[in-house]
Amino acid sequence: xxxxxxxxxxxxxxxxxxxxxxxxxxxxxxxxxxxxxxxxxxxxxxxxxxxxxxxxxxxxxxxxxxxxxxxxxxxxxxxxxxxxxxxxxxxxxxxxxxxxxxxxxxxxxxxxxxxxxxxxxxxxxxxxxxxxxxxxxxxxxxxxxxxxxxxxxxxxxxxxxxxxxxxxxxxxxxxxxxxxxxxxxxxxxxxxxxxxxxxxxxxxxxxxxxxxxxxxxxxxxxxxxxxxxxxxxxxxxxxxxxxxxxxxxxxxxxxxxxxxxxxxxxxxxxxxxxxxxx
Ligand code: SAM
Numbered sequence: 001x002x003x004x005x006x007x008x009x010x011x012x013x014x015x016x017x018x019x020x021x022x023x024x025x026x027x028x029x030x031x032x033x034x035x036x037x038x039x040x041x042x043x044x045x046x047x048x049x050x051x052x053x054x055x056x057x058x059x060x061x062x063x064x065x066x067x068x069x070x071x072x073x074x075x076x077x078x079x080x081x082x083x084x085x086x087x088x089x090x091x092x093x094x095x096x097x098x099x100x101x102x103x104x105x106x107x108x109x110x111x112x113x114x115x116x117x118x119x120x121x122x123x124x125x126x127x128x129x130x131x132x133x134x135x136x137x138x139x140x141x142x143x144x145x146x147x148x149x150x151x152x153x154x155x156x157x158x159x160x161x162x163x164x165x166x167x168x169x170x171x172x173x174x175x176x177x178x179x180x181x182x183x184x185x186x187x188x189x190x191x192x193x194x195x196x197x198x199x200x201x202x203x204x205x206x207x208x209x210x211x212x213x214x215x216x217x218x219x220x221x222x223x224x225x226x227x228x229x230x231x232x233x234x235x236x237x238x239x240x241x242x243x244x245x246x247x248x249x250x251x252x253x254x255x256x257x258x259x260x261x262x263x264x265x266x267x268x269x270x271x272x273x274x275x276x277x278x
Contacts, residue, residue, distance in 0.1 A: 002032055004066055006091055012057045013193075016084045020194055024078055025123025027192040028056050034191055035063035041184050041202055042119045042148040045069040049112060051144070053103045053120040053130065056081055058088045060121055065092045072096050073111070075103045103130060112143050121150040124196070128155060128171065135178045136217060140207070147179070147205040156183050156201035163265045169231075170224045176266045177220060179205040215273035223272050227261030234258045242276065249275050 002008055007015070009030040020026035029035050038060060039045065045068045055061040055074040058081075064072050065088070072095065074085065079100055089096045099106070104126055122130060127149070134147060151159070154167070159175045160183040161167035175181045184202040189195040211217075223242060230238040236257035239246040250257045253275070255268055 002062075004032075004062055004091060006062060006087060009057050009059050010193075012084050012087075016057070016080065018057055018080055018084065021078070023125075025054070025125045025127075026056060026078070027121075027124075027194060027196045029059045029121060029187075029191060030193060031191060032059065032063060032066075034187065035060045036067055037185075038121070038148065038150065038187075038202055039063040039067040039069075039119060041204055042117050042146060045117070047115060048145070049073060049114060049116045051075070051108070051112065051116060051118045051120075053118070054123050055085060055098070057084045060119070061085070061088055061096065064119060065095055070095070073099065075099045075101055075106055077102050104133070108134075109137070109139070109143050116144050117146045117148070118144050119148045121200075124152055127151050131159070132171075132174065135174055140178070140211065141209055142207055145207070148184075148202065149205070150187065150200050150202050152196075153186060153199040153201040156203045159183070159203050159205070163263055168262050170221070170228050173224050173266050173269050174217075174221070175205060177208075177211050177217075177270055179207050181205045211270075213267060213270040213274055215270045216277055219273040219276045220270055223269055223276065224261070227264065227269070231261050234260060235264070239272075 020028060045064060047070055049071045050064050050069040052061055052072055052074045055076050061072055061074055076098065082100060085098045157167040158169055158171045160181045161172045182204045184204050187200045189199055226242045227235065227238050234257065235250055236246045238261060243249045247257045253271055
């Protein structure tokens with residue numbers, strides 16, 4: 001038995017025949033000390049509904065409940081995991097809701113009521129799509145007060161990268177215009193069963209109440225797509241598809257037209273998007 005009175009995760013996997021499926025991005029964490037550390041990275045859990053994507057056999061789910069989450073709503077696509085998750089529900093009556101669905105299809109705003117946070121060891125094949133979906137809702141501020149997510153390290157670096165870093169790109173700009181983004185700690189591949197090919201990292205994102213400068217998100221995405229679509233080109237040429245005369249826009253904003261997109265700050269991209277709106 002583990003501290004929560006439930007069987008060790010290795011045993012859960014064996015009992016329920018949960019051989020990991022690559023097609024579902026299944027790499028499981030068995031060490032409750034590690035999953036509790038991830039749960040704590042989300043800050044205060046009491047008083048919050050925690051949305052977890054892909055609970056699998058429940059290592060992180062159990063950690064979230066042990067660390068005090070008022071309620072966990074866990075969205076899992078693989079129905080083979082449901083009996084294992086039912087055992088956790090029985091151990092924490094009324095505190096765990098399991099939704100057997102594809103997280104990409106869930107209409108979050110309709111199912112989540114009250115303060116909520118998202119905490120997940122994401123399936124790698126849909127991790128970026130899920131993040132972009134959470135960062136581009138119709139309403140802002142969004143329904144969640146933070147995102148604490150495990151990604152492949154390379155994706156985590158892209159999310160938190162600053163202008164001039166190798167990993168800086170469209171995902172950095174969208175993430176940081178919307179949120180305060182911090183890469184927290186790495187998780188070695190050996191912590192997973194089966195081990196993935198690369199290191200993973202936890203990223204913590206806190207939505208900004210107001211995204212500054214206040215451009216339209218679609219226009220920001222249009223500008224960054226143009227800039228990074230031809231990232232080796234200078235802005236005066238890569239932005240030609242967006243502005244007929246890029247130099248006439250860049251110079252008044254104090255942005256050197258010979259700069260490349262990878263050197264332009266999030267704020268400057270947002271200011272360019274504001275010009276596009278006028
Ligand atoms: N949370 C568990 C852990 O940390 O050990 C499992 C994490 S594993 C990396 C990803 C989980 O997401 C798997 O259980 C997988 O079945 C589930 N999953 C994959 N695609 C999904 C989707 N589109 N919607 C919901 N769950 C999904």
